[in-house]
Amino acid sequence: MEASQDALTIYTIGHGNVTDQELLRLLANYEIKVLLDVRSVPYSQYTHQFNRELLSQTLGTAGIDYRFAGDYLGGRPKDPTCYKNGELPEGKANYLDLVDYREVAKRPWYLKAINRLLMIATEQRTILMCSEEDPYRCHRHHLVAQTLLEKDIAVVHVRANGRSEPAKVNQEPQQLSLI
Secondary structure, three states: OOOOHHHOEEEEEEOOOOOHHHHHHHHHHOOOOEEEEOOOOOOOOOOHHHOHHHHHHHHHHOOOEEEEOHHHHOOOOOOHHHEOOOOOOOOOOOHHHHEOHHHHOOOHHHHHHHHHHHHHHHHOOEEEEEOOOOHHHOHHHHHHHHHHHHOOOEEEEEOOOOOEEEOOOOOOOOOOOOO
16 A cells, blocks of 8 residues: 555554553554554553563554564653753653753654654554653654654544544644643
């Protein structure tokens, strides 16, 4: 299935606390064929069903291709110069406030990963997955979706309740404090 970028839509989802079966139902509702995991750390202390290996297995049995892209499209870059203070955070940190997404979006490794995402998505219906259910509290909206929107690619956020909403361009992308 070949699609032009004009007609291309890329979906996003955050697994939050849904079950693996609920996630599969949501993916089926949107006819997803490829799930691109954009978590920097593809493991969960509380929702083990979304640990990388188990999730890949679950998706595979449902005919959905699992691919990991967290090293390049994740919200916790390993490069300290991608952080506003020039240092990698330690422990639990509010990455939305600390990461300089405009800087990340300029990096060759990030841009190469975006181009790879576009190649995958032109061949099969693709969804980006992170752990945060609310896209507005997640880098998948504030970084990846913003890059795609700048390229005139439609981005649709799928919510845990099954509804979807089109991503919109951030008015002030670095004003992300969540009080």
